[in-house]
Amino acid sequence: MAASLKNSKLAFIGGGNMASAIIGGLANQGIDKQNIIVSEPWDVNREKIAATGVRTTTSNVEAGQDADLIIIAVKPQVTKTVCQELGASWAHRATLPIVVSIAAGITLDSLREWTKTSEGKTAPIVRVMPNTPALVGEGASGLYASEDVKENEKQLVDALLGSVSKATEWVDKEELLDVVTGLSGSGPAYFFAMVEHLIASATALGLPKEQATRLAKQTCLGAGQMLVTSSEEPAQLRKNVTSPNGTTYAALQTFESLKFDEIVDKAVKAATSRAAELGKS
Numbered sequence: 639m640a641a642s643l644k645n646s647k648l649a650f651i652g653g654g655n656m657a658s659a660i661i662g663g664l665a666n667q668g669i670d671k672q673n674i675i676v677s678e679p680w681d682v683n684r685e686k687i688a689a690t691g692v693r694t695t696t697s698n699v700e701a702g703q704d705a706d707l708i709i710i711a712v713k714p715q716v717t718k719t720v721c722q723e724l725g726a727s728w729a730h731r732a733t734l735p736i737v738v739s740i741a742a743g744i745t746l747d748s749l750r751e752w753t754k755t756s757e758g759k760t761a762p763i764v765r766v767m768p769n770t771p772a773l774v775g776e777g778a779s780g781l782y783a784s785e786d787v788k789e790n791e792k793q794l795v796d797a798l799l800g801s802v803s804k805a806t807e808w809v810d811k812e813e814l815l816d817v818v819t820g821l822s823g824s825g826p827a828y829f830f831a832m833v834e835h836l837i838a839s840a841t842a843l844g845l846p847k848e849q850a851t852r853l854a855k856q857t858c859l860g861a862g863q864m865l866v867t868s869s870e871e872p873a874q875l876r877k878n879v880t881s882p883n884g885t886t887y888a889a890l891q892t893f894e895s896l897k898f899d900e901i902v903d904k905a906v907k908a909a910t911s912r913a914a915e916l917g918k919s
């Protein structure tokens with residue numbers, strides 16, 4: 639972990655699902671909770687975060703006032719208001735904080751415009767698309783920064799996400815973050831949906847639900863571990879399970895006849911387009 643991250647003051651604006659996952663992951667990595675403050679208007683979420691020992695407030699301005707890194711973790715639709723509030727409060731600051739936005743689709747141009755101070759100063763901004771497995775230190779994050787962001791600033795953001803992610807991928811075009819959103823940002827939900835369906839099918843076929851759940855979860859975990867540890871490609875790992883004319887073949891033929899590839903392709907494209915749309919609305 640970069641020493642500078644350890645010493646940095648972190649402010650999360652919005653303490654919902656994704657912020658909680660990153661904060662939980664940071665705490666697991668030994669980041670001092672006293673260096674983290676979360677601003678969250680909803681009592682239930684705020685109290686949940688406060689119970690973990692992290693400082694909380696209802697004021698975005700207070701959270702951001704002396705932060706080195708400000709993580710904008712509100713819904714895309716709320717991002718403009720929050721950014722304007724923060725930018726307006728930075729007139730007194732000699733050095734502006736690094737702004738990290740995790741809001742799906744919201745572009746750097748918009749973020750830069752909204753966070754501008756009254757004297758027209760702009761903060762260094764990095765866009766990140768993390769995912770909820772950050773909570774268990776297994777996140778996957780896509781990152782993008784424009785050329786005005788300095789190398790040491792990028793390194794700090796990389797260290798922040800890297801401490802809760804196993805993959806931190808800098809993309810070289812901003813639009814590619816929408817694809818990252820359709821792949822890994824939303825991706826955990828695709829796998830959870832798959833496991834839900836596996837459990838439902840096996841239960842309908844007579845397996846007790848608890849056993850089906852344990853078997854499905856472990857199958858997902860085992861397959862995931864093979865994907866990251868094996869030198870073989872995903873296609874080869876699939877072939878290794880598929881005996882000629884055996885059970886897997888029967889299942890995969892069913893996937894193929896129902897055009898599984900098209901279903902996945904359409905789903906990833908839908909999420910990617912929705913991310914782009916969120917940035918425009």
Ligand SMILES: NC(=O)C1=CN([C@@H]2O[C@H](COP(=O)(O)OP(=O)(O)OC[C@H]3O[C@@H](n4cnc5c(N)ncnc54)[C@H](OP(=O)(O)O)[C@@H]3O)[C@@H](O)[C@H]2O)C=CC1
Pocket residue numbers: 651652653654655656657677678679680683698711712713714716719720740741742767768769770823824
């Ligand atoms: N969930 C995920 O897997 C991922 C989410 N993201 C992005 O992260 C962002 C947050 O998503 P997620 O955590 O799921 O959403 P949540 O709704 O769980 O969290 C957002 C939180 O922000 C609070 N909030 C609302 N208005 C304000 C405000 N003015 N100031 C401060 N806080 C406010 C909300 O409170 P209230 O409920 O009262 O409105 C809520 O608790 C989104 O932009 C999303 O695109 C990115 C990657 C993955």
Ligand SMILES: O=C(O)[C@@H]1CCC=N1
Pocket residue numbers: 742819823824
């Ligand atoms: O569903 C969403 O819009 C957010 C972005 C990626 C995951 N969750």
